[in-house]
Amino acid sequence: MCLNCGCDGHPHHSHGDRHHHHQLHHELHHELRDRPHAHTHTHNPDRLADDVENPSPTGAERSSSGRGATTTIAIETKVLVRNDTFAARNRQRFRDRGLLAVNLMSSPGAGKTALLERTLAEFHDTAAAIVGDLATDNDAQRLQRSGAPVTQIETGAMCHLEADLVFHAVDRLALSRDREFLFVENVGNLVCPAAYDLGEDLRVVLFSVTEGEDKPLKYPTTFKLADAVLLTKIDIAAAVECDRDLAIANIRRVAPQAAILEVSARTGEGMTAWYDFLRERRL
Amino acid sequence: MHELSLMQALLETAIARARDGGAQRIERVTLRVGALAGAVPEALAFAFEAATPGTLAAGAQLAIEWIPATYHCQRCDRPFESADVLDCLCPICGLPSGTIARGRELQLVSLEVT
Numbered sequence: 001m002c003l004n005c006g007c008d009g010h011p012h013h014s015h016g017d018r019h020h021h022h023q024l025h026h027e028l029h030h031e032l033r034d035r036p037h038a039h040t041h042t043h044n045p046d047r048l049a050d051d052v053e054n055p056s057p058t059g060a061e062r063s064s065s066g067r068g069a070t071t072t073i074a075i076e077t078k079v080l081v082r083n084d085t086f087a088a089r090n091r092q093r094f095r096d097r098g099l100l101a102v103n104l105m106s107s108p109g110a111g112k113t114a115l116l117e118r119t120l121a122e123f124h125d126t127a128a129a130i131v132g133d134l135a136t137d138n139d140a141q142r143l144q145r146s147g148a149p150v151t152q153i154e155t156g157a158m159c160h161l162e163a164d165l166v167f168h169a170v171d172r173l174a175l176s177r178d179r180e181f182l183f184v185e186n187v188g189n190l191v192c193p194a195a196y197d198l199g200e201d202l203r204v205v206l207f208s209v210t211e212g213e214d215k216p217l218k219y220p221t222t223f224k225l226a227d228a229v230l231l232t233k234i235d236i237a238a239a240v241e242c243d244r245d246l247a248i249a250n251i252r253r254v255a256p257q258a259a260i261l262e263v264s265a266r267t268g269e270g271m272t273a274w275y276d277f278l279r280e281r282r283l
Numbered sequence: 284m285h286e287l288s289l290m291q292a293l294l295e296t297a298i299a300r301a302r303d304g305g306a307q308r309i310e311r312v313t314l315r316v317g318a319l320a321g322a323v324p325e326a327l328a329f330a331f332e333a334a335t336p337g338t339l340a341a342g343a344q345l346a347i348e349w350i351p352a353t354y355h356c357q358r359c360d361r362p363f364e365s366a367d368v369l370d371c372l373c374p375i376c377g378l379p380s381g382t383i384a385r386g387r388e389l390q391l392v393s394l395e396v397t
Contacts, residue, residue: 071395072395073300073306073396075392076392079314191321195285195389221321221368252379255381
């Protein structure tokens with residue numbers, strides 16, 4: 001089993017060009033399986049303030065001095081360099097085509113697809129969408145009814161979208177020059193997607209009135225990176241006794257930079273403000 | 284988050300660079316990790332131990348430079364550090380800031396090799 005994503009290790013056609021990614025992991029894991037456990041030394045973050053300038057070993061198990069002179073190779077690259085390279089390519093493509101790219105994130109079930117159904121109906125001549133899920137193309141089929149170009153990414157078991165998947169999805173869309181908006185509906189997850197730049201212009205985070213007013217406080221890193229936060233399903237706020245003012249105060253606390261909108265995709269309440277927000281940011 | 288996946292990506296780069304430099308083994312790997320990067324040092328350490336055996340980095344030490352979150356106060360036009368993820372208030376004027384200046388780093392800084 002792949003330790004990374006739990007798949008069975010055999011290339012799966014729905015992964016598409018992720019074959020290579022998984023193959024590297026499998027080779028590494030097969031190598032490791034029968035190796036003796038190695039000891040490494042790491043720095044407790046509480047000690048790091050002292051160690052930042054001169055990292056020192058926390059144990060005496062290995063000393064580099066006994067093994068001859070060491071050389072330092074400066075690297076200074078991002079760990080996510082591969083993702084960020086694709087993200088930069090995506091960003092350039094979107095700019096070249098005059099597309100405003102929007103990355104939509106939320107917990108599963110907060111209403112990303114319902115929001116996009118309405119949004120694509122409004123912008124059917126000028127918008128396109130990419131939807132990410134682990135499995136099924138249900139959401140893409142649902143959104144295609146708007147008449148806008150939509151393509152599905154099935155990640156297999158990956159809990160977030162990455163820039164290379166979006167890059168290849170854009171190829172499948174064959175976008176014409178009249179498109180002004182590209183919506184990317186991320187996998188439902190308020191933790192992992194935030195770390196992966198997809199090349200978007202805007203990050204929009206949704207949470208619904210059923211999730212609790214303190215949702216933004218529980219997932220600060222994702223909310224802190226939002227350009228806009230949408231409180232969704234407001235038509236049932238009273239029924240679930242959601243304190244909307246408290247929810248908004250919590251958004252402001254964690255994400256003072258974010259625009260805040262309250263919407264109901266079902267009734268249409270607040271959706272005009274959402275469409276205006278998008279139109280104002282067109283390239 | 285995905286510390287094992289991150290560690291594998293990082294080790295690919297590290298091993299390639301070490302080999303390019305003619306190194307026989309990697310003695311130390313230094314990372315820079317920001318407080319807002321979504322990676323936990325303990326999990327990185329665990330992933331390092333899982334991923335390095337049998338590679339050029341077998342037995343190497345992992346060093347982490349931890350970068351606290353730094354925000355920019357729009358009113359004072361100055362940066363400030365804050366360890367509080369919920370309330371990022373300027374210590375001078377009290378205005379909340381959502382402008383992140385530092386803390387999203389996730390970088391392979393350097394290697395010590397022999």
